[in-house]
Amino acid sequence: MDSKAVRQKFLNFFINKEHQIVDSAPLVNKNDPTLMFTNAGMNQFKDFFLGNEKSKYPRIADTQKCLRVSGKHNDLEEVGLDTYHHTMFEMLGNWSFGDYFKKEAIEWAWELLTEEYKLPKDRLYVTVFEGDKDDNLGLDQEAYDYWKAIIPEDRILYGSKKDNFWEMGDQGPCGPCSEIHIDLRSEDEIKAKPGKELVNNDHPQVVEIWNLVFMEFNRKASGELVSLPAKHVDTGMGFERLCMAIQNKKSNYDTDVFVPLINYLADKAGVKYGSNEQIDIALRVISDHVRAITFAVADGQLPSNTGAGYVIRRILRRAVRYGFTFLNFKDPIIFELVDILDQQMGDVFNEVRAQKDFIKKVIEQEEASFLKTLDNGLKRIESIKSSISDKVIDGKTAFELYDTFGFPLDLTSLIARENGLSVDEKGFQEEMAKQKERSKADAVKETGDWTVLDKVEKVEFLGYDSLATQAKVIQYRTVKQKGNEVYQLVLDKTPFYAESGGQVGDNGYLESENERLKVLDTKKENDLIIHIVEKLPTQVDAEYTAIVNKSKRVDTMSNHTATHLLHHALREVLGTHVEQKGSLVNEKELRFDFSHFQKMSEEEITKVEQMVNQMIRENLALEEARNTPISEAKEMGAMALFGEKYGDFVRVIKFGESVELCGGTHVKATGNIGFFKIISESSIAAGVRRIEAITGKRAEDYVTEQVELINEVKNILKAPKDVKASIKQLVEEKSQLEKEIQKLHASKAGDLKKELLSSKKEENGLVKIISKVDLPSSDALKQISFELKNELSNLFLVLAANIDGKPQISVVIGDELIKDKNLNAGTIVRELAQEIKGGGGGQPFYATAGGKDLSGLDRVVEKALKMV
Ligand code: ATP
Ligand code: MG
Numbered sequence: 001m002d003s004k005a006v007r008q009k010f011l012n013f014f015i016n017k018e019h020q021i022v023d024s025a026p027l028v029n030k031n032d033p034t035l036m037f038t039n040a041g042m043n044q045f046k047d048f049f050l051g052n053e054k055s056k057y058p059r060i061a062d063t064q065k066c067l068r069v070s071g072k073h074n075d076l077e078e079v080g081l082d083t084y085h086h087t088m089f090e091m092l093g094n095w096s097f098g099d100y101f102k103k104e105a106i107e108w109a110w111e112l113l114t115e116e117y118k119l120p121k122d123r124l125y126v127t128v129f130e131g132d133k134d135d136n137l138g139l140d141q142e143a144y145d146y147w148k149a150i151i152p153e154d155r156i157l158y159g160s161k162k163d164n165f166w167e168m169g170d171q172g173p174c175g176p177c178s179e180i181h182i183d184l185r186s187e188d189e190i191k192a193k194p195g196k197e198l199v200n201n202d203h204p205q206v207v208e209i210w211n212l213v214f215m216e217f218n219r220k221a222s223g224e225l226v227s228l229p230a231k232h233v234d235t236g237m238g239f240e241r242l243c244m245a246i247q248n249k250k251s252n253y254d255t256d257v258f259v260p261l262i263n264y265l266a267d268k269a270g271v272k273y274g275s276n277e278q279i280d281i282a283l284r285v286i287s288d289h290v291r292a293i294t295f296a297v298a299d300g301q302l303p304s305n306t307g308a309g310y311v312i313r314r315i316l317r318r319a320v321r322y323g324f325t326f327l328n329f330k331d332p333i334i335f336e337l338v339d340i341l342d343q344q345m346g347d348v349f350n351e352v353r354a355q356k357d358f359i360k361k362v363i364e365q366e367e368a369s370f371l372k373t374l375d376n377g378l379k380r381i382e383s384i385k386s387s388i389s390d391k392v393i394d395g396k397t398a399f400e401l402y403d404t405f406g407f408p409l410d411l412t413s414l415i416a417r418e419n420g421l422s423v424d425e426k427g428f429q430e431e432m433a434k435q436k437e438r439s440k441a442d443a444v445k446e447t448g449d450w451t452v453l454d455k456v457e458k459v460e461f462l463g464y465d466s467l468a469t470q471a472k473v474i475q476y477r478t479v480k481q482k483g484n485e486v487y488q489l490v491l492d493k494t495p496f497y498a499e500s501g502g503q504v505g506d507n508g509y510l511e512s513e514n515e516r517l518k519v520l521d522t523k524k525e526n527d528l529i530i531h532i533v534e535k536l537p538t539q540v541d542a543e544y545t546a547i548v549n550k551s552k553r554v555d556t557m558s559n560h561t562a563t564h565l566l567h568h569a570l571r572e573v574l575g576t577h578v579e580q581k582g583s584l585v586n587e588k589e590l591r592f593d594f595s596h597f598q599k600m601s602e603e604e605i606t607k608v609e610q611m612v613n614q615m616i617r618e619n620l621a622l623e624e625a626r627n628t629p630i631s632e633a634k635e636m637g638a639m640a641l642f643g644e645k646y647g648d649f650v651r652v653i654k655f656g657e658s659v660e661l662c663g664g665t666h667v668k669a670t671g672n673i674g675f676f677k678i679i680s681e682s683s684i685a686a687g688v689r690r691i692e693a694i695t696g697k698r699a700e701d702y703v704t705e706q707v708e709l710i711n712e713v714k715n716i717l718k719a720p721k722d723v724k725a726s727i728k729q730l731v732e733e734k735s736q737l738e739k740e741i742q743k744l745h746a747s748k749a750g751d752l753k754k755e756l757l758s759s760k761k762e763e764n765g766l767v768k769i770i771s772k773v774d775l776p777s778s779d780a781l782k783q784i785s786f787e788l789k790n791e792l793s794n795l796f797l798v799l800a801a802n803i804d805g806k807p808q809i810s811v812v813i814g815d816e817l818i819k820d821k822n823l824n825a826g827t828i829v830r831e832l833a834q835e836i837k838g839g840g841g842g843q844p845f846y847a848t849a850g851g852k853d854l855s856g857l858d859r860v861v862e863k864a865l866k867m868v
Helices: 003-016 041-050 102-116 141-148 187-192 239-246 259-269 277-298 307-326 334-345 350-354 356-387 395-405 409-418 425-443 550-574 602-617 630-635 696-716 723-758 778-791 815-821 825-836 854-867
Strands: 059-067 088-097 124-129 156-159 165-167 172-183 206-219 225-238 445-447 468-471 473-481 484-491 508-512 515-525 528-533 544-548 580-585 590-595 623-629 649-655 658-661 676-685 688-695 761-763 766-775 795-803 806-813 839-842 846-850
Touching (some): 003 239, 041 059, 124 141, 141 172, 165 206, 259 334, 277 334, 307 409, 334 356, 350 356, 395 409, 395 425, 623 630, 630 649, 688 696, 696 723, 766 778, 766 854, 778 795, 795 854
Parallel strands (some): 124 156, 766 795
Antiparallel strands (some): 088 225, 124 172, 484 528, 508 544, 676 688, 795 806, 839 846
């Protein structure tokens, strides 16, 4: 069965068990500060488990893109070294939200594996949670009994909290789990050692394939477990491992998910997979990592220097390093694999197919730039090599290579060894530890538990229609970071817009009878709207009026609407390949990033500006459709952005021909924007351009300033009619004058040369020219020295030059004199330079010196005359 069929069979099986199939959530998390990347199928359902929200469907199944490279679940260092952990993998899952529980979850899992996929029963083992004293939990007897009805008891194993109690993070929903493991070893190996002894023991052929989690608890910040309002099922099966089991392979990389990638790379490198361990690891690392990078970029996460972007950059660099070191890949190549991924997965994950060219471009550029860094690093090692005496690269230097060039210790050691050097590894580790301490101190964040006063079905956001409302605090907490305390409140309803979709959060006030509390910012955590306040209210249960800062909000709305108009105009002017790659909208400006492969021309920028301003003058009215089914919204022409998570119902914002899915706040009609002006267009990454623009009063001020500037220039030029022509004339005149000056200098130099030639004296076989001269530049001094050298043999030339008030000496010694008389221009110039309080040097036939004391030039001449 090929991998496509394996995936489809899973989904079909659960469709037959009345499950709703949903799309994978994006790989990169935008609205959950506790989680950078999706690391399990259940992430997108977190609020269902916690009871914050109710699922529309009691049963769901899907395949979810997961990435385990940071936080609680981080497999990065294993990937490639072992054969069954990936950075990005697909997790097949089925869920019950307060519907079926342990019995069905266990029975269906068994049915699917053994009857549909026909995995051999005698190679499967299951585990159940044995209980935990600290959490005051006993054996999961219920799960044990359901298994006992299906499988011989000696195949049911007990697992500890580490393996059989699943937690998403330090806080959040959790519960006991029951795992299914498979033994893929040969008959002989099984005879020699029963599989039972290898379960949960890191054996590459005795691996966990499916985890059935029974969500019953919520772990609080204090560590305490509290029961969830309802019981749920959350299962996760590694798709690539399942393919290995079904295709009866010994490694995930031997399945059709990876073979095409590995073959392509092996072919390019001229190696064979399976012949050398180091090379195999490199092939596995690259074919794994390209998937993570491709899917992250497809979901809108570009490699960058901070946050999630930095994690992606590091993964890519890890792949490049392995290719560079073990496969001799010196040019970008990883990007070529995107074509294979498109063939394999483009049907299921449209985000890759639709953006293939863009993704390739981003990866290629990133590869090229890191290869250059690697090259610079190698040069740095060369220079280190020549500067150290004891053949040991010290820890600090090795760490610098790691930190600035991305050279990990093993790579530095390898290159060092090849160069006959060694590395102070202990010193490196010390530097590394120091840095970890530094960043740990920065990152420590203590999030307190919510104090819940009241619960509401769903917090109402009223900010589309009003800027003030009566409200009650329903929960609050304190968050400590970098020694600061931040206070957060949730209201039962609010006019405050929480930062999202590029638009900044509102600020303003909460007012009660005896208190006025500043709201500094508003943020989102999943669906919670969190008000960040200067301090906790003295009386939390008071009645408040929540009041949004109007002027900030109004300016922000203008900029947000202008962003939509800009997006529309860009697609009209540049083409429909333009897709939003990021945006920032605040009260001052708007910033819009979009895919486009070259710099915009002046004409294109002007055209876009004109189009937006035209739409502003047309005063197009806002047409807003809240709670529209997503399919209807798409029919209206609204474009869904890749990497955004949309619900079944969305909000559509329409101004004339501009139609977008958007949760932001907008002006009632485009005329309110007043005026739109682009102030910059630049590149921020391969294939991504950025426009910065302003609107309204700010745009007007900007234009006024520009006009004033031109008026000032006119004044300086004595108010000509045609400023352009007179500046052009000035520039032309200037270059004319420069040419004339050059000619003058040349003729002056010609005169000087004649003078010097006629001053030459012949003594003891030396042709001496020693003189004080005035010259415009060091170049002129050099030129005249060489011209004299070419014309005269046996030359002994010393010129003491005044160059723009600075003393300089030039010495030329004829080649004959170097040989016969053992004279050296370098030695002579150094001796003479003492007179001008300076120094210099050069070659035996030509040397120069500069100094500080102009008055010493005469002494230079005197000294030179006495020299030979
Ligand atoms: P392991 O102990 O093997 O790392 P896990 O306990 O971390 O697995 P879960 O968090 O229970 O795994 O995830 C559910 C399933 O997802 C696992 O049974 C496995 O099949 C798969 N899986 C987990 N991590 C990875 C990974 N890094 N690469 C590929 N598949 C994975
Ligand atoms: Mg794991």
